[in-house]
Amino acid sequence: MPVPMKSAPKQSPSDYSKFNPENGPFWTSAPDGEAKIMFAETGYASEKVTPSRTLIEVMGMAVKKCPNKVVLRTENMPMIKKGEKAPGPIPLAQWKSWTWQKYQSDTRKAAKAMMKLGHEQHDAVNVFGFNSPEWFIGAMGAMFAGGKVAGVYPTDTPEQVQFKSNHSGASIAICEDNACLGKYTEVIEDLPYMKAIIMWAGDQKVADLTRSDGSVCKVMTFKEFMQLGAEVEDKVLDERIAMIKPTHCCALIYTSGTTGFPKAVMISHDNLAFESNSVLPMSNVGTVAEEERIISYLPLSHVAGMMVDIVCPIIVTAYMKGWMSVNFARPYDLKAGTIGARLTTIEPTLFLGVPRVWEKIAEKLKAIGAVTKGLKKKLSTTAKAKGLQWSKQQQLGGNGKTPSMFGIYKILLKVIKKKLGLHKCKFTFAGAAPMTRETLSYFGSLGINVNEVYGMSESTGATTWSTDAAHQWGTVGFELPGTEVKVLKKNEDGKYVEVPKTKNILNPKESEQGEICFRGRHIMMGYMAQPRLGDDHVDEINGKNADAIDADGWLHSGDKGAVSTQGMVRITGRYKELIIGAGGENVAPVPIEDNVKALCPMISNVMMVGDKRKYMTILISLKAVGATGELPGSDKLDGAATEYGSTIEEACKNPKLIEAITKALKDTGNNGDCTPSNAAKIQKFTILPIDFSVQTGELTATLKLKRSVVDEKYEDIIEKMYTDIKDAYVPYSLVGSMSAPYQEDPAPRGSFAVAADEDVKLEEAAAEAALAEVDPAAEG
Numbered sequence: 001m002p003v004p005m006k007s008a009p010k011q012s013p014s015d016y017s018k019f020n021p022e023n024g025p026f027w028t029s030a031p032d033g034e035a036k037i038m039f040a041e042t043g044y045a046s047e048k049v050t051p052s053r054t055l056i057e058v059m060g061m062a063v064k065k066c067p068n069k070v071v072l073r074t075e076n077m078p079m080i081k082k083g084e085k086a087p088g089p090i091p092l093a094q095w096k097s098w099t100w101q102k103y104q105s106d107t108r109k110a111a112k113a114m115m116k117l118g119h120e121q122h123d124a125v126n127v128f129g130f131n132s133p134e135w136f137i138g139a140m141g142a143m144f145a146g147g148k149v150a151g152v153y154p155t156d157t158p159e160q161v162q163f164k165s166n167h168s169g170a171s172i173a174i175c176e177d178n179a180c181l182g183k184y185t186e187v188i189e190d191l192p193y194m195k196a197i198i199m200w201a202g203d204q205k206v207a208d209l210t211r212s213d214g215s216v217c218k219v220m221t222f223k224e225f226m227q228l229g230a231e232v233e234d235k236v237l238d239e240r241i242a243m244i245k246p247t248h249c250c251a252l253i254y255t256s257g258t259t260g261f262p263k264a265v266m267i268s269h270d271n272l273a274f275e276s277n278s279v280l281p282m283s284n285v286g287t288v289a290e291e292e293r294i295i296s297y298l299p300l301s302h303v304a305g306m307m308v309d310i311v312c313p314i315i316v317t318a319y320m321k322g323w324m325s326v327n328f329a330r331p332y333d334l335k336a337g338t339i340g341a342r343l344t345t346i347e348p349t350l351f352l353g354v355p356r357v358w359e360k361i362a363e364k365l366k367a368i369g370a371v372t373k374g375l376k377k378k379l380s381t382t383a384k385a386k387g388l389q390w391s392k393q394q395q396l397g398g399n400g401k402t403p404s405m406f407g408i409y410k411i412l413l414k415v416i417k418k419k420l421g422l423h424k425c426k427f428t429f430a431g432a433a434p435m436t437r438e439t440l441s442y443f444g445s446l447g448i449n450v451n452e453v454y455g456m457s458e459s460t461g462a463t464t465w466s467t468d469a470a471h472q473w474g475t476v477g478f479e480l481p482g483t484e485v486k487v488l489k490k491n492e493d494g495k496y497v498e499v500p501k502t503k504n505i506l507n508p509k510e511s512e513q514g515e516i517c518f519r520g521r522h523i524m525m526g527y528m529a530q531p532r533l534g535d536d537h538v539d540e541i542n543g544k545n546a547d548a549i550d551a552d553g554w555l556h557s558g559d560k561g562a563v564s565t566q567g568m569v570r571i572t573g574r575y576k577e578l579i580i581g582a583g584g585e586n587v588a589p590v591p592i593e594d595n596v597k598a599l600c601p602m603i604s605n606v607m608m609v610g611d612k613r614k615y616m617t618i619l620i621s622l623k624a625v626g627a628t629g630e631l632p633g634s635d636k637l638d639g640a641a642t643e644y645g646s647t648i649e650e651a652c653k654n655p656k657l658i659e660a661i662t663k664a665l666k667d668t669g670n671n672g673d674c675t676p677s678n679a680a681k682i683q684k685f686t687i688l689p690i691d692f693s694v695q696t697g698e699l700t701a702t703l704k705l706k707r708s709v710v711d712e713k714y715e716d717i718i719e720k721m722y723t724d725i726k727d728a729y730v731p732y733s734l735v736g737s738m739s740a741p742y743q744e745d746p747a748p749r750g751s752f753a754v755a756a757d758e759d760v761k762l763e764e765a766a767a768e769a770a771l772a773e774v775d776p777a778a779e780g
Contacts, residue, residue, distance in 0.1 A: 002469040004398040008478030008567030009470065015043030016484045017520050019553035026519075026553040027526030027545045028266075029538065031169055032122040034247040035268040035525040038553065044278045045482030045521050052246040054269040055314065056144055059107075062317035063100045069291070071313060072098035072133045074328040080336060089341040092327070098133060100317065103140075106226065110141030112237050113229030114172055117196045117218065121146035121243060124168035124252060128152040128161070128183075129176025130331040131296040134200035134222055136310055138174035139300070143250045143269075146240045147171075150252040150264070151301025153701040155630055155694045162187035163261055167530045168252050171195045174222075176331075177202035181219065185209060188217055193532075198225045246270040249525055253303045253457040263544060265457045266525040267303075274521040275460040276307060276315040278480045282465050284426040285350050286320030292349045292426075295342060297329040304431055307461045308352050324350075343421030351425050354432040355439065356629070356703070358450055362442045363601070363639060365416070383409035384445040391444030396472045396566060413447040422448070429453055431462065433703075434571055434590075438598045440473045452476045454569065458548065458555055459483075460522045464569045474506050475568040482520055487563050488554070489514030496550070505564035507673055513572055516561040517554040524555075560588065577707065581679050582614045591674035592682070593618075599664035601640035602657070605692045607710050608682065609718055615683040617721040619714060620661065621691040622648055629703045632693035652687050658729045661685060665728070684721040686730045688714065 017038035019026065026036055040046045062071075073095040080086055098106070114125065125142035127135050127149055139149040150168035152161055161183045165173065171193055175181050184197055188209045199206070200222035209217040220228075246269045254262040285292045294313070298305035313324035327346045333339040353361075372380060386403045387410075393399050417423040429451040443450050451466035454476035464485060466477035479485040488496040496517075502508035526549070529541035549555050560573040573588025580586055589608035596618070597603050604623045610616035623641040627633025635647045645651040662685075668674060669681035692698035698710050711718065716735040725734075 002467075003400045004394050004396060005470045006397055006566075007470075008396065009481070010567065011043065011479070011481065014041040015045065015482060016040055017045045017482070017553075019519060021551045024551050024553065025546070025549070026523070027549045029526050029529035029541045029545055031249070031528055031530065033249070033266075033525065034245065035249075035270060037247060037270055037521060038519075039521075040482060043482050044480075045274065050274050050277045050482070050521070052270050053273055054143075054244050054246050054248075055140075055250060055272055055311070056241055056244065056269075058273055058318045059104060059140070059314050061319075062314050062323075063104045066317050066323045067101040068099050069317070069323045070097045070325050071100045071103050071317070071323075072136065072326050072328075074133055075330060077330045077332075080332055086330070086332065086336045086338045089345045092345055095327070100323075103137070106137050107140040107144055108234070108237060109226050109229035110137050111144035111229070111240075112232035112234075113225050114141055114145045114147070115236065115240065116228050116232050117172060119145050119147060119171045119195070121240065122169070122248070123147045123172075124150040124170040126150050126152050126161075126165050126168065126170045126173040127175075127300070128173060128180045129200070130154070131298075131300055131305075131309070131328050132176070132200065132331075133328070134174065134176075135300055136326070138198075139251075139306075139310060142172075143244075144237065144241060146244050146248075148249050148252050148266075150254070151299070151306070153254070153301050154299060155701045156183070158183040158186040162190050164254055164264075165191050165194060167261075167264060167533065168528075169193065169530060169532075173197045174225075175199050175202075178206070181206065191217070196220065196225075198222055244269075246273070249528070251306060252528060253306070254301070255457055263541070264528040265303075266528045267460055268525050271460045271522055271524065272307070272311050273315065274482065275462070276311050277319065278482050278522070279307075279462055279465065280312060280315055280320065282467055282480070283350060283429075284468075286316040286322040286324065289321045292316060292322050292324040293346055294324065294326055294350050295329055295346050295348050296326050297333070297339065297342075298352065298354075302432075303455075303457045303461045304352065304354075308350075312350075340421070344419075345421075347421055347424045349424055349426050351422060351428050353428070353430055353450075355430055355435045356433075358430055358435065358443065359439050361420070362439050365446075366442070367639075379409075379412060383412045386410075387413055387447045388441060388445035390447070391441070391449065394449065394468070396470050396568065410447060416446055417448065427451065427468075429466070431455070434476065434594070436594055436598050437473045444473075454571065456555075456557060458524045458557075459518055460524065463518045463520075463522065472505070472566075472568050475564070475570045477569060478567045479518070479569070480522075483518060483522055484520055485516065485518045485563070485569060486554070487512075487514040487561060488517050496554070499562070501565045502562045503565050505562060505566075505568055505570045508562035508570070508572065513560055513562045515575065516557045516559045516569065516571065518557070519553045519555060523549065523553070579608060579610045579616070580612065581610055581616070582612055583679060585677060585679035587616065587677075587680040592668060592680065595668045595671060595674045596620075596664055596682075599667060600661060602637075602644060602651075602660075603641075605705075607692075607705060607707060609711065609721075613722060616680060617684045617686075617718065618665070618682050619688055619710065619718075620685055621688045622651060624648060624691055627691040627693065629699060630694045632691045632696045635689070648687070648689055652731060652733070657687075661687075662728050684725070684728050684730055686717050686721060686732050688717075689732055 017040045019038055037052055044050055075090050076096050127138045142149040189211055194217050196218040198220055206219045208219050249266040250269050251267040253265040296309045300306055313326055316324040329342050386406045389403045393401050431453045435452055449468050451471055453462040454464045455462040463483050464477040465480050487499050489499050491497050499514045500512050502512040526545045527541050529538040558575050559571050560575055561571045563569050578586050579589055593606045596606050605621045607619045623639045624633035625636040625638045644654045644657040651657050665682045698706055717732055720734055721730045
C-alpha cells in the first residue's frame with residue numbers, strides 16, 4: 001500500500017483542454033458528425049501524450065506488440081436447465097481462447113460480412129446478449145466497418161428494442177439466441193432498415209423474416225456470418241477503414257432514463273482512447289510485463305462494461321508494458337450462483353463491482369461472522385479491528401502507520417481475499433452509484449480498499465477517480481488527469497460561477513455546494529438525433545444537447561456536490577431529485593435514504609416523498625427471496641429481514657420491526673450529515689408488499705429509481721400518510737390487501753436471461769456465489 005497523500009494530485013493550467021466559446025457549440029447530434037477535439041498543451045489531454053487515434057489503429061498496435069498473447073477466454077458452456085447442477089470449474093489453461101492476432105482477424109471478417117450485408121459507414125450494429133467473444137467481435141466489427149455499436153439492454157422489451165434499433169440506424173443485429181431474436185421478430189415491421197440478424201447461439205436453422213411489403217431481413221448463424229466475411233477482399237475493408245476518423249462516433253450508449261425514451265450518447269474513437277489512457281495509469285495495472293486479467297460479467301451495453309471489458313485491454317496492451325486478457329463468466333453464473341468459481345479460477349488483477357455487489361458480499365460475510373464463536377471469533381474481531389484502524393490511516397491525509405501486530409492478523413484477512421478470488425487484484429473499485437461509508441469501512445476492516453469513481457455515460461465513464469494513495473470515504477475521488485471538474489452555481493446575473501472549495505467535505509456549507517460540471521476530451525460528442533424521425537425530433541435532441549453542454553464546453557451533470565480544499569469531490573444530491581417541501585425547503589433525499597438503509601439491514605429499498613407536502617414521508621420495501629433488481633421477488637423474507645417473520649405481511653405486524661424502523665428514522669433525523677434541517681426529517685412511513693424492480697416498472701434498466709412512477713403507483717398509501725393518522729407507521733393494509741403478485745421469472749429467454757441489467761451487477765445470486773465458497777473458518 002503506497003504512503004497516503006496529503007492532498008489529491010494537482011494539475012497545472014496547461015494540463016487542461018482549451019475551450020474557446022467562439023469554437024462552439026461543443027456538440028453535434030448528426031449520426032455522421034464529427035467531434036471537436038480540444039487538446040491541452042501538456043499532460044494526458046495533449047496530443048503528444050495521447051495522440052488522436054481510432055480504436056482500430058490502437059488495436060493494431062496491440063496486435064503488433066503481442067500477436068500471440070491470449071486476449072479472450074471462454075469456457076463456452078451451454079445453458080443449464082432449471083434445477084440442473086452447474087458443471088465444476090475448468091482450469092483456465094483449458095478454456096477456449098483467442099490470441100490478439102485471431103481477435104483482429106475475426107473482427108475484420110465480421111466487418112467484411114457486415115459490409116457484404118449492406119452496412120454503410122455511420123450505420124449502427126445492435127448487439128444483444130450476454131457477454132461473449134461474439135459480443136466483442138460484433139462490437140469491434142461495427143467500428144472496423146465504419147459504424148458504431150449500439151448495445152441493447154438485457155431487460156429491454158420488444159418496444160424498447162424497436163426504438164433503439166430504429167433510432168440508432170441499425171442495419172444489422174447480432175443476438176445471442178432465439179429469445180433475443182424473438183424480440184426483433186415482434187417488431188420487424190417497424191424496422192425497415194434492418195438487413196440481417198445474426199445469432200451466435202440458439203437454433204441453427206431459422207427462416208428469414210419477411211415484412212408485409214415483401215422486403216426481407218436475413219437471419220443466419222454466426223458461423224454463416226463469418227464465412228460471408230471471408231468472401232470479401234481485404235482491400236474493400238481497408239478502403240472503408242481509411243475513411244474513419246478519430247472524431248467519428250463508434251459507440252452509442254443509451255441512457256436508461258427515468259422518464260420518456262432514452263437518449264443516445266455518442267462516443268467517439270478519441271473519447272474512448274483518451275478516457276482509458278487517462279484512467280489506466282491510476283489503476284496499478286500494466287506497469288510490468290505480465291498478463292492482467294479481468295472477468296467480463298457487467299452488461300456491455302453500459303459505458304462501464306464497454307470501457308473496462310472492451311476498450312481497456314486494447315489500451316493496456318498497446319501502450320503499457322503488460323497485456324490484458326478478458327475472461328468471460330458463464331452465461332448462467334449470475335442466476336445459478338456459480339460466479340465464485342469463475343473468480344477463483346480467473347484470479348482477476350482488476351475488478352469493478354457496482355455498490356450492490358460489494359454490499360451483498362459484505363452482508364454474507366457478516367452473516368458468517370455472526371455464527372462464529374470461541375477463539376475464532378476473538379481472532380476475527382481483533383483482526384478486523386486492526387484492519388479498520390489500518391485502513392483509516394491509509395486515507396487521504398492519514399499517517400499511513402501500521403497497527404501493532406497487524407502483520408499477524410493480516411494473514412487471517414488474506415484468507416478471505418483468496419476465497420473470494422480477489423487476492424491478486426491490483427485495483428478494486430466501484431462505480432455507477434455512491435457506496436455507503438459503512439460498506440467501505442467494512443471492506444477496509446478486511447484489508448480491501450474499494451476505490452470509488454464517478455462519472456456518466458456522457459463523460460465516457462469516469463471523470464473522478466480514487467487511488468490507494470488518494471481516497472477518502474464519503475467522496476468519489478479527484479479529477480482525472482487531463483479532465484477538469486468544477487462545482488458551479490448561478491449568480492444573481494444568471495451566470496455560472498465556481499463556488500468556494502470546502503474545508504469540511506463531509507459536511508459542506510450550502511454556499512460551497514453547486515452543480516458538478518466537467519469538460520475535456522472525454523465528454524461525449526452529443527446526444528444523437530435520427531433525421532429519419534423528423535425535424536421535431538432533431539430539434540428536441542438539439543435542445544437537450546444545448547442543455548447538457550454549455551457554450552463554454554461544460555457538461556452539466558445534474559448532480560449537486562462540493563470539492564474540498566484537498567481536491568476531493570463529494571456528491572450531496574441530485575437536482576432533479578430534490579424535494580421541495582411546502583415551505584420551500586430543498587431536501588436531498590438520497591443521503592437520507594442511504595442512512596436509513598445503513599441503519600436497517602432488513603430494508604431493500606426506500607423512497608422519500610414530500611414534494612410540496614407539509615412534511616416528509618418514506619416508502620420502504622423489505623428484503624425478499626427472489627428480489628434481484630430485475631425481478632421483484634416474492635412475499636417470503638430473506639437475509640436480515642427473516643428476524644421479523646417469514647413473510648412481508650407477517651413482518652409488517654411485528655412490533656419489533658416497526659420499533660427498529662422508527663428508531664432508525666429518528667436517528668437519521670438527528671444526523672446533521674444527512675438531515676440538515678427539521679423540514680427534512682421523516683414523519684411517517686409505510687412498508688410496501690413487494691420490492692421495486694425493473695419488471696414492475698419502478699427501476700430503470702440500470703436500477704435507478706423512477707420516482708414519478710412510484711409516486712403514481714402508490715398514490716393511495718402516500719395520501720394516507722398525509723391524513724390525520726397519528727402514528728408514524730401507516731400500514732399498507734389500510735388501503736388494500738398486503739398480497740402482491742409475484743412472477744417468478746419472465747417467459748424463458750434462453751441463456752441471455754441471466755444477464756440482469758446495473759450496470760450492472762453480480763447481484764444477489766452472484767454475490768452469494770462468490771461467498772458460498774468462503775469457508776466459515778476464514779471469517780472466523
